Amino acid sequence: MEKTMSSADGVLIIDKPAGWTSHDVVAKIRNLTRVRKVGHTGTLDPFATGVLPLTLGRATRLTNYFQASDKVYRGAMRFGFATDTYDVDGRPLGEDTRPELDRDRLEGIFARYRGTLRQTLPPFSAKKFQGKPLYAYARAGVEVTPPAKEVTIRSLELVAVDGCEAEFELSCSAGTYARSLAHDIGAEYGCGAHLVRLRRTKSGEFPIEDSVELGTGTGEGFQYNPPDFFLGRVIPLGRLLGEIPAIVLSEGDRQKLLHGIDLNLLTPDWEAETLRLVDMSGDLVALGRRVQSFDPAVSQPARWIRVHPTVVLSGR
Numbered sequence: 062m063e064k065t066m067s068s069a070d071g072v073l074i075i076d077k078p079a080g081w082t083s084h085d086v087v088a089k090i091r092n093l094t095r096v097r098k099v100g101h102t103g104t105l106d107p108f109a110t111g112v113l114p115l116t117l118g119r120a121t122r123l124t125n126y127f128q129a130s131d132k133v134y135r136g137a138m139r140f141g142f143a144t145d146t147y148d149v150d151g152r153p154l155g156e157d158t159r160p161e162l163d164r165d166r167l168e169g170i171f172a173r174y175r176g177t178l179r180q181t182l183p184p185f186s187a188k189k190f191q192g193k194p195l196y197a198y199a200r201a202g203v204e205v206t207p208p209a210k211e212v213t214i215r216s217l218e219l220v221a222v223d224g225c226e227a228e229f230e231l232s233c234s235a236g237t238y239a240r241s242l243a244h245d246i247g248a249e250y251g252c253g254a255h256l257v258r259l260r261r262t263k264s265g266e267f268p269i270e271d272s273v274e275l276g277t278g279t280g281e282g283f284q285y286n287p288p289d290f291f292l293g294r295v296i297p298l299g300r301l302l303g304e305i306p307a308i309v310l311s312e313g314d315r316q317k318l319l320h321g322i323d324l325n326l327l328t329p330d331w332e333a334e335t336l337r338l339v340d341m342s343g344d345l346v347a348l349g350r351r352v353q354s355f356d357p358a359v360s361q362p363a364r365w366i367r368v369h370p371t372v373v374l375s376g377r
Contacts, residue, residue, distance in 0.1 A: 069096045070118035070374075071295040072127075076272040077105050077113040077261075086113055089275065094288045102127035103235065103264060108150055111261035112269050117295055119374045126302060126348070126372075130265025131215065134231045136258050138243035141225050143253035147183045147240035151255065160252045162222050170249050171217050171229070179209040180241050212237040226257065266303065271296075298345035298374060305348070306330035307337040308368075315340055315375070318347055323369045331364055338368070348372040 075086055083104045091099040100121045102114045111134075116124050141158045144151030215232040222228075231239060240256040247254020262269045273294050276285040306329065314324050318338060328336065331354070338347045353367035 069094065069292050069295050071116075071120050071297045072102075072267065072301060073115045073117060073291055073295050074267045074272040075113045075115055076269065076274050077110055078275065079108055079110050082107050083113060086275070087115060089285070090115055090117075090291060093285060094291055096292075100124050102130075103132070105261060106148065106240070106259070108148060109259040109261065111259075112264045112267055112272055113261070114264055114267045120298060120301065122372050122374055123301065123348075127265055129235050131232060131234055132237070132261060132265075133263035134233075134239055135220070135229070135260050135262055136231070136239055136243075136256060137226050137228045138246065138254045139226050139257040140247055140250060140252055140254045142255070143244055143247055144255040145184065146255075147238075147244040148256040149258075155253060158252045159225055160250075162225065162227060164219065164222050167219055167222065167227055167246075167250070170246055171219050173249075174242065174246065175214050175217050177211060177213045180212045180238060181209050181245070182207050183238055183241050183244070210236060214242075217242075227254075266301075299339065299343045301345060302337055302348075305335055305337045306333045307339050308349075310338055310340055310346060312341070315346055318349075318370050319373065319375055321370060321373070323352065323367055324349070325365055325367050328364060328366050331366075335371075336368060338370070346373070346375050 073090065075090070077083070077086055083101045087099050087101050090096070094117075096117050098116075098118055098121045100116045102116060102124055105111065105113055114127060116127070139149070140160050140162060142156065143154045145154060146152075213234040214237065215234070216230070217232075218230045220228040220230055231237075231242070233239075239259050243254050243256040260269075273286070273291070276283055278284050308326050308328055310318065310324075310326075314326070317324060324338075328351075330336075334351050336349045336351065337345060338349050340346050347370045349368035350371050351366050352369045354364065
């Protein structure tokens with residue numbers, strides 16, 4: 062059956078252009094495709110570019126799973142002064158000292174930021190503190206000290222040094238702020254720094270190679286791609302979350318699941334806590350959580366488990 066403009070279900074990976082908010086992209090795709098439900102899986106700052114996975118239709122119910130995934134970035138931090146937003150869009154907080162960067166010294170500082178650490182949130186952030194977003198306090202000139210959050214830096218590599226700029230590659234847990242990282246490293250170097258470029262090259266299972274642009278051309282000659290272009294590049298539900306083990310449901314079990322009934326199922330993966338529950342055609346019906354394990358003397362490696370549906374995707 063041909064996909065219609067009101068029933069696309071899956072993930073569309075947009076290569077977000079600079080100057081757009083993540084919400085801008087969501088609104089534009091919703092308007093172009095006329096898909097009613099569109100969301101994103103993790104905000105990119107307006108000056109940043111790169112991978113912005115959008116969830117369409119029933120896939121919006123999976124947003125939390127995608128938001129929790131690791132991210133990979135390539136960017137550049139400029140040394141010499143910090144800014145109030147920790148990035149290139151902010152107000153300078155001092156004179157530009159234009160330092161001569163010592164690569165070996167930077168490598169040593171970078172090494173100290175790998176692993177699990179406590180990160181201070183940027184003052185201009187949408188994260189809420191006492192019920193209000195941090196940027197509301199910053200714009201009002203009110204100083205607050207929100208609690209630091211724990212993040213994990215999987216890898217942080219210095220790619221190149223050019224004048225006052227240091228180019229880097231970063232792999233990190235969800236919720237890590239690259240601009241906070243630049244700010245903190247600049248403070249440790251002793252001259253301040255801020256983020257000047259950031260491109261997300263991977264978000265969870267979605268690489269930049271699978272992304273599409275909003276359109277072609279520049280300036281007044283820019284043209285948005287047509288609806289069919291975007292709808293034809295939506296990754297269907299059955300191809301999502303492939304790292305989670307799958308169990309194929311009988312039609313009877315599928316009907317039980319749609320009514321919220323726990324299922325007793327044979328699983329090929331005895332260790333998995335979360336499972337994809339798919340129908341006979343391979344379409345993703347639900348995600349489930351193992352709530353009980355038992356072995357009714359069946360042959361290995363399959364064993365019986367009880368699964369509770371946590372996200373049900375069938376039905377509109």
